[in-house]
Each structure stands twice: as C-alpha cells, then as structure tokens.
Amino acid sequence: MLAFLAASILTYIAGAPFLEFYATLVRRGLGTSVGIEVLIALTTVLVLTGLAACIPFSASMWNIGGEGQLCMGGLAATVALVALGTQSICVIVLFSMIAGGAWALIPAILRFKFRTNEIVSTLLLNFVAAYSVLYATREPLRLPQAMAPQSPILPQLFFIPGLLAVLVASVVVSYVLMEKTRLGYEIQVVGRSPRAAAYAGISMTYTGALAMIIGGAFAGLAGAIIPTSYLMSALMPGFSSMYGFVGMGVALMARLRTVDIPLNAFIVALLFVTLQFLHAGTGIPLLLAVAVVGLVMIVVAVLRRK
Amino acid sequence: MLPAVKVPQQAAILRVENLTKTFPPNVQVLNDIDLSLEKGKMYALIGENGAGKSTLLKIAIGLYKPSSGRLFFKGEEITGKSVGENIDSGMAMVTQGLSLISTFDSVENTAIQREFSRKFVLDLSDGGGKLSELARRLDFKTDFNKKVGNLPLEDCQKVEVLRRLACSVDLLMLDEPSTMLTPLEEEHLLHALKNLVAEFGLTVVITTHKFQNLLKYPDEILVMRKGAIVLRSTVEHLSPSDVVRAVTGEEPRERTKADQRVEAAPLLELSSLDSVDQRSGRSLKDISLKVHSGELVGVVGSAFSGKDVLAKAVMGMAHNTRGSVIFDGEDITRWKTRQILSKGLDCVLKDIDLMLVPTLSLGDNLALNQYYEQPFSKRFLMNRRAIDALAEKAVTAFAIRTPSIRAPVQVLSGGNQRKVVLARALLKESKVVVAEDPTIGLDIGTSQEVMDYLVRLRNRGGGVLLISEELGDVMTYADTIYVLYEGTVRNVLPASEATLEQVGAYILGLDKA
Numbered sequence A: 001m002l003a004f005l006a007a008s009i010l011t012y013i014a015g016a017p018f019l020e021f022y023a024t025l026v027r028r029g030l031g032t033s034v035g036i037e038v039l040i041a042l043t044t045v046l047v048l049t050g051l052a053a054c055i056p057f058s059a060s061m062w063n064i065g066g067e068g069q070l071c072m073g074g075l076a077a078t079v080a081l082v083a084l085g086t087q088s089i090c091v092i093v094l095f096s097m098i099a100g101g102a103w104a105l106i107p108a109i110l111r112f113k114f115r116t117n118e119i120v121s122t123l124l125l126n127f128v129a130a131y132s133v134l135y136a137t138r139e140p141l142r143l144p145q146a147m148a149p150q151s152p153i154l155p156q157l158f159f160i161p162g163l164l165a166v167l168v169a170s171v172v173v174s175y176v177l178m179e180k181t182r183l184g185y186e187i188q189v190v191g192r193s194p195r196a197a198a199y200a201g202i203s204m205t206y207t208g209a210l211a212m213i214i215g216g217a218f219a220g221l222a223g224a225i226i227p228t229s230y231l232m233s234a235l236m237p238g239f240s241s242m243y244g245f246v247g248m249g250v251a252l253m254a255r256l257r258t259v260d261i262p263l264n265a266f267i268v269a270l271l272f273v274t275l276q277f278l279h280a281g282t283g284i285p286l287l288l289a290v291a292v293v294g295l296v297m298i299v300v301a302v303l304r305r306k
Numbered sequence B: 001m002l003p004a005v006k007v008p009q010q011a012a013i014l015r016v017e018n019l020t021k022t023f024p025p026n027v028q029v030l031n032d033i034d035l036s037l038e039k040g041k042m043y044a045l046i047g048e049n050g051a052g053k054s055t056l057l058k059i060a061i062g063l064y065k066p067s068s069g070r071l072f073f074k075g076e077e078i079t080g081k082s083v084g085e086n087i088d089s090g091m092a093m094v095t096q097g098l099s100l101i102s103t104f105d106s107v108e109n110t111a112i113q114r115e116f117s118r119k120f121v122l123d124l125s126d127g128g129g130k131l132s133e134l135a136r137r138l139d140f141k142t143d144f145n146k147k148v149g150n151l152p153l154e155d156c157q158k159v160e161v162l163r164r165l166a167c168s169v170d171l172l173m174l175d176e177p178s179t180m181l182t183p184l185e186e187e188h189l190l191h192a193l194k195n196l197v198a199e200f201g202l203t204v205v206i207t208t209h210k211f212q213n214l215l216k217y218p219d220e221i222l223v224m225r226k227g228a229i230v231l232r233s234t235v236e237h238l239s240p241s242d243v244v245r246a247v248t249g250e251e252p253r254e255r256t257k258a259d260q261r262v263e264a265a266p267l268l269e270l271s272s273l274d275s276v277d278q279r280s281g282r283s284l285k286d287i288s289l290k291v292h293s294g295e296l297v298g299v300v301g302s303a304f305s306g307k308d309v310l311a312k313a314v315m316g317m318a319h320n321t322r323g324s325v326i327f328d329g330e331d332i333t334r335w336k337t338r339q340i341l342s343k344g345l346d347c348v349l350k351d352i353d354l355m356l357v358p359t360l361s362l363g364d365n366l367a368l369n370q371y372y373e374q375p376f377s378k379r380f381l382m383n384r385r386a387i388d389a390l391a392e393k394a395v396t397a398f399a400i401r402t403p404s405i406r407a408p409v410q411v412l413s414g415g416n417q418r419k420v421v422l423a424r425a426l427l428k429e430s431k432v433v434v435a436e437d438p439t440i441g442l443d444i445g446t447s448q449e450v451m452d453y454l455v456r457l458r459n460r461g462g463g464v465l466l467i468s469e470e471l472g473d474v475m476t477y478a479d480t481i482y483v484l485y486e487g488t489v490r491n492v493l494p495a496s497e498a499t500l501e502q503v504g505a506y507i508l509g510l511d512k513a
Helices: A002-012 A018-031 A033-058 A066-083 A089-114 A118-138 A160-180 A182-192 A194-200 A204-228 A243-253 A258-282 A287-303 B053-061 B083-088 B106-111 B125-138 B153-165 B183-200 B240-248 B307-314 B337-343 B362-369 B384-398 B414-427 B444-459 B471-477 B500-507
Strands: B012-023 B027-038 B042-047 B068-073 B091-094 B171-175 B203-208 B220-225 B228-234 B268-276 B283-291 B295-301 B319-327 B345-348 B432-436 B463-467 B480-485 B488-494
Touching (some): A033 A066, A033 A160, A033 A182, A033 A204, A033 A258, A066 A089, A066 A118, A066 A204, A066 A243, A089 A118, A089 A204, A160 A182, A160 A204, A182 A194, A182 A204, A182 B362, A194 A204, A194 B362, A204 A243, A243 A258, A243 A287, A258 A287, B027 B053, B027 B228, B042 B053, B053 B068, B053 B091, B053 B171, B053 B203, B083 B091, B091 B153, B106 B125, B106 B153, B125 B153, B153 B171, B153 B183, B183 B203, B220 B240, B228 B240, B268 B307, B283 B463, B283 B480, B283 B488, B295 B307, B295 B444, B295 B471, B295 B500, B307 B319, B307 B345, B345 B414, B362 B384, B362 B414, B414 B432, B414 B444, B444 B471, B463 B471, B471 B500, B480 B500, B488 B500
Parallel strands (some): B042 B203, B091 B171, B171 B203, B295 B463, B295 B480, B432 B463
Antiparallel strands (some): B012 B068, B220 B228, B268 B283, B268 B319
C-alpha cells in the first residue's frame, strides 16, 4: 500500500524541486488550518463520489454520471438555501440526495426500458446538468453584483465535525449495505453474473436501478457539500471541476471495495491539496496536478491488480 | 514406484528426471516424477482431475517451468526451454479447450503455426495441401474453407489435431482430446493416431479421464494420482478394475438399484409440453413425461433431440408455449425460476454460468437458491453466519475440496464446482432434482460420488430427472428411460427391459438395434 506513495512521489518529479513537494505537503497541506480544512472537505467529497461510482459499478451499471448527479445535488441544495430559505442541514442533505438519485434514475430507466447504454446516457446527462447549473446561476439564482455568474453566497454548513460525520456515515452505510444486506448481496450477484442472477430470481432491472439511485444520491450529497464547506462559498458553473470523474478513479483504485475508498480518497485529496499549494508557491501549472493524480491512479491500479 | 517397463536412455524420445512442480502458495502438483517414453509408441496418461496429467504435458512443451528436475527430448536437455524452441524441435500439443481462431478457416489456422509462417506474413501455400492429405488419410470429412467459428465443435476438435499433424512432429501430446467427440469419433481418432504411430514412428501421448476406448489402442497405460505415477503397464495385463483402483486408490464400487417404490401420483409431470429455448433456438414438442417419488428417470437423446431444452423448460428458463408442467400438484408451467425453487424443485444444469457466480464465495453461491428465506436473511439483512454454516456443511457432507470456506468458487476445480451446485440443490431438501449432465468432465471417482448423492435422494423418496449424454450412467442408475428424438419423446422403457444396443438405436431414430 505504501509502495504507491513512493510511486506518487516519483511521478511528480516533472517540475519543482523534489523536497519542495514534501515540504509543502507537510507545511501547507497538513500544517496550516486552511490546509487541513480543505483536505478534509475534499476527502469527504471524493469519498462520496467514489461511492457514487463504486456501488453502481458493483452491479455492472457503469455510472459515469457522477459529475452530473453532483451538479444536480448542488443545484437542489442551492435552491433550498436561496429560494426556500432553509438553513437546516438535514433538508439540504435530503434535497441533494434526492436530486442526485433522481438524476441517476433517468439513465437507469433509459437502460431498462429502451436498452440505452448507461455509459452514454450518464455521460451525456453530465452536460445537461452542468448547463443547468450555468443557467441557474445566470438567471434565477444569480448574485446580482458578481461579475461572473454565481449564486448568492451560501452559508457554510459543513465544518470539520460535519464533514467527518458525513464521511464516516457514508462509508459505514455503504459497507453495511454491500456486505450485510440482501440488496448488497443481490447487487453483487447481478454485477458479477447476470445469468446466475436469473436462476436466483434477482431482477436485474430493479437491482440495477436501485444501485444507480444510491450512487446518484451519494454524488448529489457531494454536490451539496462543495459550495457549503471550505471548498467554495457559492454555487458557480464548473464548481465541480472533475470531482465526479476523480471519484471514479478513487473507486477503481479501491478495487470497488467500500472499505478501501476512504484511504484512497484521502491520498488523492492530499495530492491535490499539495499540488495546489505548490502551484501557488512555485508557479507549477495546476493542470500538472490533474496529470499527476491521473498517473498515480494508473500506477496504483496496475500495481494492485490481482 | 514404477514397475515393469524400463527404457534405455538412447531410445527414449522424452525423458523426465525428478520432476517436481509446485504452484504458489504451496500446491504441489507433480511429485518427483521420473519418466521415460519410447519413440514410436502410443501412451495413455490416465488420472483424475488434479492428478497432474495436464501439468506434466505443459511442462514438457514449455508452457510451465518445473520447480525442480530436468527434461530431455530426443536425448538433448530441454529444461527451461521455451515453447517455440520445443515446437521447432518437433513437439506438438493439442490442448484441452480449443485454441483455434474462430474467424479464420482451417487452412489459415494451420498456416499460422510456426512451421508455416515465420515473422508476420501468413503463408497459405503449404498448409492447405497438407491438411487435405491428412484428412483423406485419416478419413475425416470437413470443409476446410469454412470459418472455424461456424464449424460444429466435433469438427473443430478434428481440425485442431490435424493442423498439428501437418507440422513435422515427432512427439504429439493431446490433452483430453475426446471431450468434444462422440465415442465413435473418439475411436476414429485413436485408430488414426495408431496408424500414424505405426507408419511414421510418431510418438503420441493422450491424457484423459475416461478410459473406455483407451484399453484398445495405446501401447502402454500410465496412471497418475496426486502428482505421481502409480501404475505403468502394457495393456494386455490390465483389467478395467485394475485401472479404476489405481486411479482412485479405492475399490470400484458396486452399483445398486433401489427397490421399485413408485407411488401412484407422480411428483413431476409434463403433459404435451411445447417449449422453446430463446437463446439457442432449440425446441421441444409434445413432451409427456412422469417422475414418481422414489424414481430416477433418465432422459437420453442425440445432440439435436432437444434434450438441452428440457431442464430449462421445467425450471422456468425457457418459453413454454403449450401443454403443462405440474409439480407436486401445482401447475408451474408459467412460473419463474425463483418460485419453482421455493417449491422444492431444483436443478444442476450443464451450463455452469447459469448456476454459479465465479467471484463470490462458496457460501454466497450456496445461498443463491434460498437467500431470501430464513435463516439466511431476515427483512433486509443477510445472516452471514448462517451462510458460513451452510458452507461448512456442504464441504463436509459432499467432500468439496477448497482452499478455504471464503475462497471464490472459481478457484475450485470443475468437478468440485459441480459438487457445489449439487450440494446446493440437495441441502435445500428438494423433492425433485433435475440433473443435466452432472458428471460431464468429471473423473471416475467424482462421477460416482455425484451419482451416489442423486441415488440417495431417490432412495429417500425424492425424484430425479437425469438428462445425460453418458449412456452408461443412465443405463446403470435409471429406473425408467425416455429417449428423445428430434424434439419429441420417441420411446419410453423401464430400465429392466433396456439394453445398450436398443437404447442406442432409439437415440438414432431407429426402431431396432
């Protein structure tokens, strides 16, 4: 497991002085309060999007729509906060999870009623969701005085305790779901052997759809957390910046095992944070961060294949 | 350890010294083997699944490297040489499971071998001619210009053998070549190989776990058990029971028949059933069949008889268009599989993809037919302990060999996987079990075990519907025999009146032997 940490360091070499990486990691990433806050928030988000990919993947439902589900979740949360004026975390959580779940239900229905490939439908719905956010922040939810489209400033609802609570709760719930419940068992059977599932009488449509909805709900929650925590202060177009896809990477690094997701999410988050600080400090391009993380994911996935 | 035959080193075409092979973590498959094979002979290598026969051949050809020991081919050491090098020196192997390219035709499949095409260019000139000549000589009739993917499986097997023979081969090894062939074709193959051995001094080694035909053709028989060679002899002195004893390490068992306790009302009754299997397109027409309590019904038929639809039709996996299936008093014709399972009718199907989830554990698979019932799940939660207990029970009661209870089912051998499916049907107290080719690919010992379990179910008053290719099994164990021909029931006869020749004739659609 630690072998990959070494790999991650190696891959980064394309830029700043070597030690600077570690220094920044420790000093800024873990050393400052800002660093830690962002780290925890980002980890939580990635755990959620990781689960959003992992659970449907286990049912052989290839949910590439984490981004979109996240957007719709964020949108729903913003609507609740701005238009409806609630401040309660519970409502926000509920709204965002329902929105995300519903957004994931669409490709599920398309798949089972019209045999549309869910990879395509989830992917394309991402764009629809992103544009919905764009529209929303330009018109109905717009903050008038801002130059770029964005929603009014949203209150910060998620502080460290809240984030940790969400993180732990989501992992625990997922673990229990997959390992201990009937639905989890059915998801695994359907995902690994659809033909044997027929023998057992497990409905592919029903189970697959449920897996998608659950995944979408997690992504939706992530979308709610992003603008209401340390990461951002309002809903903006492009607020997601790939968290959904990175989450997929996390899920694959964890080999679709729920218990491995938090650690992997943390590691990826750490890399991102460190590289962001490095960028600020030494001018290394930010896109490098994305490339490095991607490379790390590939290396890890290869090293960990059974 | 090895009696009788010793071969002088010079005449040996293949020699193996102290060969040991261990697979990680610590599974020892070959145990210090010494072997010398003489040129120009036909050898039969017999043994149960897992005895080490395939591994031995694969090491010989270079697919695996030995953990220790040395190998010599034609007098020269070949330990550690690659497959390519060994093929170039005159070895060839026909593997278990086909390795032909389905989008190529037979000529192209021959031409892609090393002998004919080096580098990247496919040289079609020689292959075709050699193929046809060989086919003529061996009396095989196939269309060599058809894409292999479109050829029936038996023809594919033949092409596999032929294309190896088309190369300059001194030692030909065949790993389970008869799995896809009918007994008649297996005879043809062995006969042809014997001729080649006599004419060209070719050395042939065949592995198999069936041995009916093998006592006729080979020069010598070698029996392997648990990684060692336990018997080596020429054929004259051997009786079938000697071989069985060597292979299983046990006495061959007496096969018993139960008393005829057939009750009035049948447990399972099919009446004028029409059914179609949407996947394969095959169908059944007007099938009427009864299985009574305490009865083992055997169903036989040729490949086109539609018997592969029967199990699916009963279990709710095919489209039943007319007629009815009545189980224990209820009409289950349109029922879904899960409903049928919960009524006490279970199955062991030939197509293992329908029966097991390979990456899930033994316990998880065993629960597949009853996970929604107590005690395995209560409301939404699965009772893992109950599942583990079930797995333990299955392993003990059915002697399933597995590295651990939690291991995924795909690491088990084919025979043990089948036992898992059987265990699942029997542990659930099923009243009737539909067994489709339950002993396919199994060695003698395991086959007997499997059939024993089915017989015990019958003896307890249950019913068994045995649909099988193995005429021997059916003749030995069935109380009543149905013969299917072209989709319908052609003949029904009680086992007491059935002879092998008679049933064989019925299968072919004839009225008399």
